[in-house]
Amino acid sequence: MYNLRSKGQGSLEMLVSLIGLVILLLGTVNIFIWINQRMVTRQKDYENSRISAGSDTTGNEIQVDESAYPELDVFK
Amino acid sequence: MGNYSKGQAILELAIFGSILIMLLGVLISYGIAYSSRQKIMQEAFRKALASAAVSGPNYSGTPISVSHSLLKDIHIPNPSDPFAVGSVTPVSARATVTRNYALDANAENDNELPQMRINLQGYEYGPFKAAGFRNEYNVSENQDNSDQGFSSTVVTPDAFADSAMDDAGNYLWEGNLDKYYEIYGAANVLITGDGECMTEQTNVNPETGQSETSCLKMGKNIQILDSFAGEIYDYGGAVRRCRQIVDVSACTKECERGSGDDCAGTCAKEMNPPNQNTNVYDSTKGGAWYCADYYPHPDGQVSRYVFPKLEQLFGYLTGQDKGLGLQADYAQISSINNKLERTEDTIGINATDTLDWEVNTTRDIVYRDKGDTSGDAPPLRQTVTTNVCAEKDGSGNCISKTQAWGVSW
Numbered sequence: 001m002y003n004l005r006s007k008g009q010g011s012l013e014m015l016v017s018l019i020g021l022v023i024l025l026l027g028t029v030n031i032f033i034w035i036n037q038r039m040v041t042r043q044k045d046y047e048n049s050r051i052s053a054g055s056d057t058t059g060n061e062i063q064v065d066e067s068a069y070p071e072l073d074v075f076k
Numbered sequence: 077m078g079n080y081s082k083g084q085a086i087l088e089l090a091i092f093g094s095i096l097i098m099l100l101g102v103l104i105s106y107g108i109a110y111s112s113r114q115k116i117m118q119e120a121f122r123k124a125l126a127s128a129a130v131s132g133p134n135y136s137g138t139p140i141s142v143s144h145s146l147l148k149d150i151h152i153p154n155p156s157d158p159f160a161v162g163s164v165t166p167v168s169a170r171a172t173v174t175r176n177y178a179l180d181a182n183a184e185n186d187n188e189l190p191q192m193r194i195n196l197q198g199y200e201y202g203p204f205k206a207a208g209f210r211n212e213y214n215v216s217e218n219q220d221n222s223d224q225g226f227s228s229t230v231v232t233p234d235a236f237a238d239s240a241m242d243d244a245g246n247y248l249w250e251g252n253l254d255k256y257y258e259i260y261g262a263a264n265v266l267i268t269g270d271g272e273c274m275t276e277q278t279n280v281n282p283e284t285g286q287s288e289t290s291c292l293k294m295g296k297n298i299q300i301l302d303s304f305a306g307e308i309y310d311y312g313g314a315v316r317r318c319r320q321i322v323d324v325s326a327c328t329k330e331c332e333r334g335s336g337d338d339c340a341g342t343c344a345k346e347m348n349p350p351n352q353n354t355n356v357y358d359s360t361k362g363g364a365w366y367c368a369d370y371y372p373h374p375d376g377q378v379s380r381y382v383f384p385k386l387e388q389l390f391g392y393l394t395g396q397d398k399g400l401g402l403q404a405d406y407a408q409i410s411s412i413n414n415k416l417e418r419t420e421d422t423i424g425i426n427a428t429d430t431l432d433w434e435v436n437t438t439r440d441i442v443y444r445d446k447g448d449t450s451g452d453a454p455p456l457r458q459t460v461t462t463n464v465c466a467e468k469d470g471s472g473n474c475i476s477k478t479q480a481w482g483v484s485w
Contacts, residue, residue, distance in 0.1 A: 008156055010084070013089070017088070017092075018088040020089075020093070021092065021093070021096060022095045024093075024097070024100065026102070027095070028096075028099065028100050028103055029102060031104060031107065031358075032103060032107065032220060034222075034372070035107035035108070035110070038111060039110070039111050039114055042111075042115065042118070043114070045120050053122055053125055054125065056126070056129060057129050058129065058130065059126050059127070059129045059130030061122055061123060061126040062126070063118075063119060063122050064115075064118060071408065
């Protein structure tokens with residue numbers, strides 16, 4: 001009886017810890033994807049604004065606008 | 077046995093959990109640093125592009141070259157910390173843009189000199205000139221420097237012309253200007269006008285029989301675009317330049333490396349002092365003042381010298397690659413004040429966790445006083461402190477970060 005309860009507790013702990021591990025792993029992957037996408041989008045916007053930035057002779061600083069970029073959501 | 081298996085699961089969770097959290101931390105810090113680097117490189121280039129467009133007078137096509145050094149202190153959060161307090165790491169980039177319709181043209185006035193701007197955490201410092209103009213007087217052109225017998229000698233103009241060349245057609249009298257061209261680059265040396273006559277010649281006019289005096293060796297006044305007369309430059313480059321000026325063999329080696337013609341002959345010539353024969357700067361002639369008062373290096377090695385003016389300018393800077401401008405060394409002071417208040421009464425428990433976290437980084441921008449033409453002025457230093465903290469208000473001031481929770485019975 002004692003052994004059975006002990007075995008069940010181990011499985012339960014394992015289940016809880018596995019859920020935690022999966023969430024952590026998913027969060028890590030999501031962060032990685034988010035950073036990656038952000039960099040790709042930034043590079044794309046940068047390339048797209050090259051002509052206007054190079055043509056400007058008034059000294060306007062044309063930088064990539066990141067205000068509309070998606071926020072990080074690890075549970076997505 | 078049962079106690080062992082209970083502890084095993086907890087231990088496994090603790091070990092693998094901490095490894096995973098560490099992995100998460102590494103990934104976040106790497107990702108943020110990499111992303112910040114990309115962003116700052118793009119920003120630096122666009123800033124240089126914009127500055128180059130407005131640096132010239134009405135963007136008239138004058139040669140304008142602008143360097144932008146951008147540095148930001150990035151907060152890398154630590155996922156294992158409840159407030160995500162982590163480390164602060166500097167990320168930097170530099171971009172140079174030359175906007176010019178005539179790329180082969182050289183700077184002719186102060187506005188056209190190459191410049192450097194330094195941007196620290198959004199605040200701009202400069203522009204600092206990366207080169208300057210230096211005037212020298214009475215530099216001889218390709219004429220006599222060896223007393224070929226024309227001074228106070230009666231010769232006819234035809235005889236003068238014949239004697240100017242040897243049998244192989246080479247000039248017998250070559251001036252010192254060639255050495256300036258070799259060391260500074262011909263494009264950076266501009267003859268601004270005639271100086272004084274350095275050697276006079278007296279001829280007898282065969283028609284009138286009267287003596288006529290003409291100038292055989294005319295001094296020229298020159299303007300040099302000198303990268304060591306600006307506000308920002310490197311120690312190593314300046315020492316190398318001085319060695320070329322004061323040491324014939326060092327000059328010859330550099331010249332041969334650049335496949336120059338008649339390197340030994342060119343380098344043997346004397347520039348305005350300081351030069352290979354005198355170390356005293358003469359303000360009436362206007363030599364390379366930053367090489368003045370040099371003496372052989374105490375270690376006795378060939379072609380090694382100490383240049384006191386440069387030592388004064390760079391003396392207190394550290395590191396092997398000493399250079400003016402934004403210094404690589406910095407002081408970082410990190411302060412954390414974490415206050416946990418907990419009240420427990422008959423209703424429940426309430427807790428408030430307040431964090432004041434701030435990292436101040438102090439850096440130096442060191443540059444030369446551009447008005448100094450003697451090398452005696454100490455370097456100018458601007459100390460800049462940048463600030464990173466947990467949270468800032470709209471005015472950019474650091475504010476406390478608070479977390480509160482409570483439980484009612």
